[in-house]
Amino acid sequence: MQSKIMTKQTSPTEPPRGTRSAYVTELLRDMITRGDLESGSRVNERVLVEQLKISRTPLREAFKILEREGLISIQPNVGATVVAFTMDDVEASIEVLIGLETIGAERAAERATQAEIDKVAELHTRMVAAFEDSDLMSYFHLNQEIHQNIIDAAHNPALSRVYAAECARIRRFRFAGNRDRSRWERAVREHEQIAEAFARREGPLLRELLRAHHIAGWQKARHALEDDRGAEDKAGPPS
Amino acid sequence: MQSKIMTKQTSPTEPPRGTRSAYVTELLRDMITRGDLESGSRVNERVLVEQLKISRTPLREAFKILEREGLISIQPNVGATVVAFTMDDVEASIEVLIGLETIGAERAAERATQAEIDKVAELHTRMVAAFEDSDLMSYFHLNQEIHQNIIDAAHNPALSRVYAAECARIRRFRFAGNRDRSRWERAVREHEQIAEAFARREGPLLRELLRAHHIAGWQKARHALEDDRGAEDKAGPPS
């Protein structure tokens, strides 16, 4: 348990920069995304206070934030639990993300600055490099960054905000998409087209490419996750 | 100031049902929506603690929640301010709402149960009654409820959640839309069509009606708000 947290820390002696509250919020978010805190499991204040070496006040503030983000659920006088997503919940979120990108893509094609287009092109180049290095972690982050950058190019702060929040909610379920090489290769090709359509400001095309990309990606991820879940059920008894 | 809060309370002796934290969150949200806390103004903890008769802990938790909702902004070690929206910010939010309803409308037309359709029809009837009574407040709430109910009929929890959150953010700017009677009448007619399209499950039509409805409503509201803002600037010196 302790070791899992230690692996997260960038330096052995953790420097809680900023407020404790913001620090612990981010830490918990990562712990949930990484699976250190399991879906559906209770989150005990005392345990976390001891692990993270902070007092209950900032921790409880973090709980409230994460509850609003949809990552945990708080029952008054009972406690917090990590929200357990069904596959349908994730699919619902992806449907929302697709909808948001649908608005975003057309606006971005209209309103993006050249600098923003160049930025996405650069991220894409780096992402391809990560792919060729088989660096899944870097690939994943660059992938997310590309999508967010396209959305941001729509110059709609509300859109950027909502999109980022919804991405964060389901981040933990999106690693599974590119586990087999063939899907991964296809995803890279799709991104190639996406980057080109964005560079050419072809809004409707960009929109449809993004939609297709998400649907294909999710289909793979869903199957992978369902296999995982099946394997888990066989491996350990349900608690 | 005190009096404004008193008008909000449903009973003279406030019964903070549930946790203090949830109670004060809702109270602050209402205070912001109603304009009791002005856009851009600092929000002092001590003042609110004395007004609301609660301690700083639940108040600060409420701040964190409202910050995540996008209603206030917290600068560490400085304090909280009510987020000041520009007209462009509101327009950006509405663009997002339109996008969300675009997804929602088609899904709702496919997936709605008869009970959900009946519910919207009933709300619509009540809304028309409120219109005929010139009960702007009831009208406004029923209006919101209709839109949310249509979205909910899409049976997509993520969508319902995001939509509700985004509505709450800009609620305070949407009163202004139906102030002149002609626009109000037109809005009711538009809602008539919307309710019919929903009842007939005509997804694409519903989608376009909703889009047109929002755009027309916002155009009016924007002008009304700009007039207000102009009047304010003349009335009082900018602080």
Place this chain on the structure above:
DNA sequence: TTCGGCAATGTTGCATGCAATTTGCGTCAA
């Protein structure tokens, strides 16, 4: 007069203690 530094005041961030509520367990009766 204006600008920089400094003290005084006010405000926020956090830790901790206490009260209220829930949960777990043991006992007893049916």
Place this chain on the structure above:
DNA sequence: TTGACGCAAATTGCATGCAACATTGCCGAA
């Protein structure tokens, strides 16, 4: 054996005190 009841332990909700930080106003030097 099962179910209900009641007490104890654990856990959460909240209030409050203290420390850290920011802001304001004042004073002196240029």
